Amino acid sequence: MKLAIIGLGNMGQAILSGILKNNILEAEQIIAADKKFANADFEIEEKFKEINITDDNKEAVQKADYIILAVKPQIIELVLEDIQNSAASKVIISIAAGVNTRTLSQYFTANTKIIRVMPNTPALVAEGMSALYYSNLVEADERAFVEKIFNSLGETAEVKESDMDAVTGLSGSGPAFVYIFIEALADAGVLKGLARDTALKLAAQTVKGGAEMVLSSDIHPAALKDMVCSPAGTTIAGVAELENKAFRSAVINAVQKAAERSEELGR
Ligand SMILES: NC(=O)C1=CN([C@@H]2O[C@H](COP(=O)(O)OP(=O)(O)OC[C@H]3O[C@@H](n4cnc5c(N)ncnc54)[C@H](O)[C@@H]3O)[C@@H](O)[C@H]2O)C=CC1
Ligand SMILES: O=C(O)[C@@H]1CCC=N1
Secondary structure, eight states, X not given: OOEEEEOOSHHHHHHHHHHHHTTSSOGXXXXXEOGGGGSTTOOXXXXXXXXXEEXXXXXXXXXXXXXXEOSOHHHHHHHHHHHHHHHTTXXXXXXXXXXOHHHHHTTSOTTOEEEEEEOOGGGGXXXXXXXXXXXXXXXXXXXXXXXXXXXXXXXXXXXXXXXXXXXXXXXXXXXHHHHHHHHHHHHHHHHTTOOHHHHHHHHHHHHHHHHHHHHHSOOOHHHHHHHHOOTTSHHHHHHHXXXXXXXXXXXXXXXXXXXXXXXXXXX
């Protein structure tokens, strides 16, 4: 079995790292295509030295059974035009935000198997969250293989295609919202006199610990919040300020806007 990854940017590299680190495929079974490889000065990272690389998308697709499309939504149709004749009998896996199976299938035959995945960048540290949608022609062994790839990058969940824009706004874009929150916590620590590295460690571990509490217990986040808030204590004073500044509403709107942008990219 051979896999082609078209686009070896942030997400393409994260997926490739997970596959290699977890021995899902041997290096010889993978071919990566990216137009940046056409640049003679391009330095491929040490960890990817053993895989085949090319700047020719068609060549990669011809040699593979599974194709991961990891290019930007704005150029995916150019890539699809390029590969359509070589890829129709293969399993197509697109991670592009917003681009739906209706658009993807226009480039192939009615029998082409299409899978959409929305991963996120914590895949780089095997803490990713990937939502997967399988179109109905995809067979059980093909689903199992693709799920294995994304399980090697963290957690997976199967979703309906109509949920993909919401997923993109929440877990696809969400890491950026979390980083802003961590940065703001650390800035506040620095404002109150902490060293930057100490403040950043406290902030990141607090977010990680909070997430772990939610994931590892059946306790609702609101009840976990109540456990931190002592009557007339420090936390409730901070919580009141967050409510005053409409923090929840800002977060909800951020996810909503990101989901709407995903919808727009699909039009
Ligand atoms: N960055 C993120 O957090 C996430 C991104 N995605 C999706 O992943 C896809 C890729 O995003 P990133 O990796 O962030 O982008 P990126 O810009 O880091 O990588 C895209 C790669 O595609 C290459 N490329 C450009 N034109 C090409 C062509 N004609 N043929 C072959 N390769 C070409 C570029 O050289 C680049 O290396 C997007 O569709 C995005 O919606 C999905 C989930 C999360
Ligand atoms: O910002 C974006 O469009 C991509 C999709 C999800 C995360 N990053």
